[in-house]
Amino acid sequence: MEPQSEAAWRAWRTSAQSGVAAFLSARLDEEERIARAATDGPWRVDNEEFAEAIYGADGSTVVGGGRWGGEASVFESTEDALHIALHNPTRVLADAAAKRRIVVLHRAVRTTTLVHQDGSLADPVEVCHACDANTTDADWPEMPCPTLSALAEPYASHPDYQEGWRL
Numbered sequence: 001m002e003p004q005s006e007a008a009w010r011a012w013r014t015s016a017q018s019g020v021a022a023f024l025s026a027r028l029d030e031e032e033r034i035a036r037a038a039t040d041g042p043w044r045v046d047n048e049e050f051a052e053a054i055y056g057a058d059g060s061t062v063v064g065g066g067r068w069g070g071e072a073s074v075f076e077s078t079e080d081a082l083h084i085a086l087h088n089p090t091r092v093l094a095d096a097a098a099k100r101r102i103v104v105l106h107r108a109v110r111t112t113t114l115v116h117q118d119g120s121l122a123d124p125v126e127v128c129h130a131c132d133a134n135t136t137d138a139d140w141p142e143m144p145c146p147t148l149s150a151l152a153e154p155y156a157s158h159p160d161y162q163e164g165w166r167l
Helices: 006-037 078-086 089-107 146-155
Strands: 061-063 109-115 121-128
Touching: 006 089, 006 146, 089 146
Parallel strands: none
Antiparallel strands: 109 121
């Protein structure tokens, strides 16, 4: 439902921006909590041709074992093992920190007045600081900003995700 008054519209846009930022912060909190509780990374696969185990930074076995009485690797494929090792706690924490920096850059909202191509001024609008540069009515800023919307999309299956954030 689209707000009817200008004040309601501004409040809705600011709320959308802070809502997606809060959603992302909560998802990153979850990822960091799990990563900190996991075996320290980086992780490595024992053999990149036929993976049978993944080891932590201290050499402990993070994932290992076998199927069919030990005659087959616990992994369906070596690529599965490599994928798991790639997403180790060290990388997850670094990724979350980088995403938090992006959220900080894009969550701040300010009022700006855009200039139409004919030089006339548009009505003031709330925009993300980072997305405001060189914006004209031909490239009208969206709220929440497209950057935060893109960061939220991998979490679309989460029950708190809002379809209005999708690009």
